[in-house]
Amino acid sequence: MNNNNIATKPHYPILDGLRGVAAIIVVAFHLCEPLATSRFTQLVNHGYLAVDFFFLLSGFVIGYAYDDRWNKLTIGGFFRRRIERLQPLIILGMTLGAIGFYFTDSTLWPLIHTIPVWKLLLVMLIGYTVLPIPLSMDIRGWQEMHPLNSVAWSLFFEYIANILYAVWVRKFSTLALSVLVAIAAIILFHLALTSANGDVTGGWTLNVAHIRVGLTRTMYPFFAGLLLSRVAKPAHFRNAFFWCSLWIAVLLFMPRIGGADHLWLNGLYEAICIIFLFPAIVYMGASGKVDNPVENKVCKFLGEISYPLYMVHYPLVYFYVAWISNHKGITMAEAWPYALLTFSGAILLAYMSLKLYDEPARRWLRKNLK
Template identity: 50%
Template sequence: MKPHFPILDGLRGTAAILVVIFHLYEAKYIDYSIHPIHHGYLAVDFFFLLSGFVVGYAYDDRWAKMNVIDFFKIRLVRLHPLVTLGVILGGIGFWLDPYTNGFHNWGWLKLSGLVLLGFTLIPGPDVRGWGETHSLNGPCWSLLQEYLANIIYALVGRKMNKTALSILVTISGIALAVVAIYRNDIATGWSFETFWTGVTRMMFPFFAGLLLFRSGKLIKLKHAYILCSVALIVLLCLPHPKYNGLYEAACIILAFPLIVAAGAGGEVKGWLAKVCKFSGDLSYPIYILHYPFMYVYIGWFYKEKPADNMMFYVGAALFIFCIVLAYAALKLYDEPIRNWLKQKLSKNKEVEQVIG
């Protein structure tokens, strides 16, 4: 088995926690220029960069013993059990949410159909009026982009040499910068209106991560986990500058690759290594499972208009709940399901090792 990059696991956990806190504050601060975590949505772009690096590391040298179908099976086993659970939680939450009256407006038959459609990650009806492509569980929009990135990698990206990949990354980076500067932010891609920008938002970081892995240009840095986590937090929390789109493009194109290079090149031991593993293990379930509860929280905030101290207590309780839920889902559902699927779908030792 290949060794892992524990610091990258830890950084994924740092980004996932920032996403949850960002969404908790989003109930009150719709204007990101006054939001405490001004650029929290950039965690998604950081996830894409990490994913490209890790996919290259995990699969680039296995194609002699693995075909495209095997790769797709592996990725489905890794990602889709929690996608399914997140959509189910989103459906139940919409059904029971007292602030949307989802059951009365849709009924169980239509809602069941919406849940089944959600399992496929195909964009579905906007049931909340927010314009979301995945309105039972908003973060699923980024999983659709992740799957698209994996498809492009399997069909084309894995065959690209460094020159061709560098050209793709350069063109994608220019497109990303143009979108960010034109909008003056990169908080886009999750709605029907901006769906195409989600592709733009995915292409550069994912394939830049792949290129970073293949280049092997890592940065040796003492205390890399702490320093990289602090850098990520600072970048996401800095106030909006005048040219915010340029700043966010620079974060994705320049700063995030440096953070990943330092994280991959660093070492961690002792209790910090355990922290990295724990937060890395929880990062994906936290990210994909927390938002169905945010819908209810946001509805509660707008209807009840709670005082700041009450919002803090409820938000803190919801944050802890999301952590506990993520751990329970990982241990009681995701890992057992993946182990079962691995046994059912693996047809050779190489694929079984990769899934594991």
């Protein structure tokens, strides 16, 4: 049986649009990050929570797309579809990171030009598989499991969640899934409140502490999204795309809460966002309708560029971060033209990647992965 012949269900256009909104905020977060003097002064302070929102969206969409199809779908067919969707842009992101590696001349990476080409190529090839590299192979010095394209750490955990779903969790009853989600929520709540930094950041280094954070940040939102896809009864929310986008922006731009003296308050805020508010936003988005053709086009465009933007923007951010580090003391007022140029370049690169590479690559994979 050819699992690629299983018809694709209609998308939720508003959820597509919200994924694009979150991806844009991620780019803004990464552009403001090198200008912040500390985690308390970051302008897009909670932008990293977009990753947790992505996991929730992913779990919801996976549940909607596949939960009722396992009588016609094999595990191999499921993974072929996921590889077709995820892998081309992982490969492109790693390639772009490798191409730009030696050109990011900065005091942040003093040893970058001493890395032999063979090691760079080896790290790139491992990156194509999205498997993490050990710290001994870190060629940038930031202790990243993917030093050529930092954001790929979340794709590593995305694959773990997909494996758990296909092999095991898809067979859970709604009650069993609810118990799993409740346990994951408690673990996430504990992490958020006890974190040394007062937040849930982490997951991008191959060590015990970061793997714990990465798994904790993945398990609750992904499987909460899956549970939501099973139990949610659609309602009707007017102007859902506008209100959901506004809420995402408010939550992710929210300044640091509690200050240095009450770090747990910020952790509590983040736990509430991930455990309660993000599912509410996804529910509203899934229940809403696009109100006019313009909104439909906006949602479609944002949905299409969301994943390409996420996967190709960071190679450009490396150049931007290098420039910031070589101009110490620069302010946002001085840096904004360069930030805007990087942001615009990321949008353009994402769209070109989508049309010239990702869509053709997926068509080829769809035809040949049988």
